[in-house]
Amino acid sequence: MLNTPRNTNEEPQVDLRLIADGDEQEFRRLFRYYSPRLNQFACSIVKTNEAAAEIVDDVFIRFWKHREKALAIANLRVYLYVAVKNGSLNYLSAKAQRQITEPFEHFDIEQSRDQAPDQKMISAEIQAKITAAVESLPPRCKMIFKLVREDGLRYKDVAEILNLTVNTIDAQMVIAVKRISEKVQTHFTAFPQKAVKK
Numbered sequence: 001m002l003n004t005p006r007n008t009n010e011e012p013q014v015d016l017r018l019i020a021d022g023d024e025q026e027f028r029r030l031f032r033y034y035s036p037r038l039n040q041f042a043c044s045i046v047k048t049n050e051a052a053a054e055i056v057d058d059v060f061i062r063f064w065k066h067r068e069k070a071l072a073i074a075n076l077r078v079y080l081y082v083a084v085k086n087g088s089l090n091y092l093s094a095k096a097q098r099q100i101t102e103p104f105e106h107f108d109i110e111q112s113r114d115q116a117p118d119q120k121m122i123s124a125e126i127q128a129k130i131t132a133a134v135e136s137l138p139p140r141c142k143m144i145f146k147l148v149r150e151d152g153l154r155y156k157d158v159a160e161i162l163n164l165t166v167n168t169i170d171a172q173m174v175i176a177v178k179r180i181s182e183k184v185q186t187h188f189t190a191f192p193q194k195a196v197k198k
Contacts (some may be wrong), residue, residue: 011077011152016070027067030076031060037151038084044143045088055087078155081161133183137176145176152197 012033018026035056042052045129059080073079136146140162147158148169155169162169 002039014076016073017189020070021108022067027064034077034080035060038080041081041147041151042088044146045085046091050090052088054168056084057086057092059083075157075160078157078160079082081153082148083156085161086091118153130180133178137179141172141176144172 012029015026038056039052042055043049046052046055106166134145136140144158147153148155155166158168159166
């Protein structure tokens with residue numbers, strides 16, 4: 001299964017009924033939108049693009065094979081992220097690369113290549129400082145920031161994916177934004193805020 005580059009930041013309104021009925025075109029829409037995001041998420045866990053791609057492909061293959069159960073999925077985004085997270089942790093366990101109890105120890109998350117219009121106006125120097133600030137966040141804090149700000153997940157979705165409370169997600173986001181703001185505040189007065197869905 002080939003990974004298609006991300007074409008839009010807008011989440012498609014996928015009709016699970018069509019997928020359950022075997023509509024391949026609707027399934028491809030789902031795959032095209034989520035595959036790049038899930039690949040990045042998996043890669044941040046397993047640390048290899050090749051393994052991440054295999055894990056994500058496996059998730060979509062299983063999803064298609066059991067598509068008749070699609071209508072039972074309450075939250076598609078959470079379902080896919082949790083499936084990829086579980087696949088990634090299973091991969092790490094099988095390869096004995098590290099203990100399952102430390103799944104977030106060595107995350108290395110890159111900022112999304114797709115930038116909002118306001119971000120494109122920021123100079124390369126400022127963007128580099130923001131990127132460095134994000135990279136300097138503690139691993140779990142950085143993961144939460146990435147899922148909320150870059151992947152556009154709601155706090156409650158991130159909480160479910162990472163088995164944390166919504167309050168923990170909120171607290172970590174406050175820490176992340178504060179630390180990033182402190183590192184770049186000398187270059188502009190207001191850190192660009194992106195609407196966050198709680």
